[in-house]
Amino acid sequence: MADPEFILLGDALWLDFVNTVRGRGKVVDRLPDAAAYHRWAKATRIGSDADATPFQHVRRFRARLIELAEALHGGKAAPSTVVTSLNTLLDRAPGREQLTREGGAWRLRFGASAVPEGLVAIAHSVATTLSDAAVEVHECAADECTLFFAVPKGALDRRWCNLEPCGRETRVERRRGALR
Numbered sequence: 001m002a003d004p005e006f007i008l009l010g011d012a013l014w015l016d017f018v019n020t021v022r023g024r025g026k027v028v029d030r031l032p033d034a035a036a037y038h039r040w041a042k043a044t045r046i047g048s049d050a051d052a053t054p055f056q057h058v059r060r061f062r063a064r065l066i067e068l069a070e071a072l073h074g075g076k077a078a079p080s081t082v083v084t085s086l087n088t089l090l091d092r093a094p095g096r097e098q099l100t101r102e103g104g105a106w107r108l109r110f111g112a113s114a115v116p117e118g119l120v121a122i123a124h125s126v127a128t129t130l131s132d133a134a135v136e137v138h139e140c141a142a143d144e145c146t147l148f149f150a151v152p153k154g155a156l157d158r159r160w161c162n163l164e165p166c167g168r169e170t171r172v173e174r175r176r177g178a179l180r
């Protein structure tokens with residue numbers, strides 16, 4: 001089977017975005033230009049904003065999100081520069097706030113009027129992770145691997161990404177009784 005162009009672990013869109021420049025062993029940047037970013041957007045099934053967004057903005061946003069993933073993995077707060085970038089992008093999300101009745105209670109929710117594209121969709125994914133106290137971001141525990149992934153808080157047996165062979169190392173260590 002041919003190697004796919006992008007690693008999509010599927011935990012969170014924004015971590016797939018960060019992981020375009022991370023991986024096992026020697027890592028090549030899988031988003032070297034706007035054309036690759038366009039293909040990545042297609043592969044992740046979001047609308048592409050590659051034509052409308054200067055590519056240096058894509059690179060700068062990804063650099064900020066790498067900082068964010070590293071901070072979260074280290075148990076630190078989100079850097080304020082990241083939050084500013086997120087709010088700027090979320091301001092462009094198409095839709096409006098709406099009051100809805102859920103389970104007998106009123107909730108104020110943002111109703112999207114169109115599927116957000118590109119960086120706005122990625123920003124929405126980050127915001128979803130950051131606002132969910134039950135989710136944690138980790139860097140893969142394998143020596144050779146720098147991929148990030150999201151897991152439910154307290155899932156102590158999830159220290160490796162789903163990419164082979166990292167996930168397989170988990171099973172081997174489990175057999176050896178190395179996991180507690």
Ligand SMILES: [Zn+2]
Pocket residue numbers: 140141142145146147160161162163166167
């Ligand atoms: Zn891994």
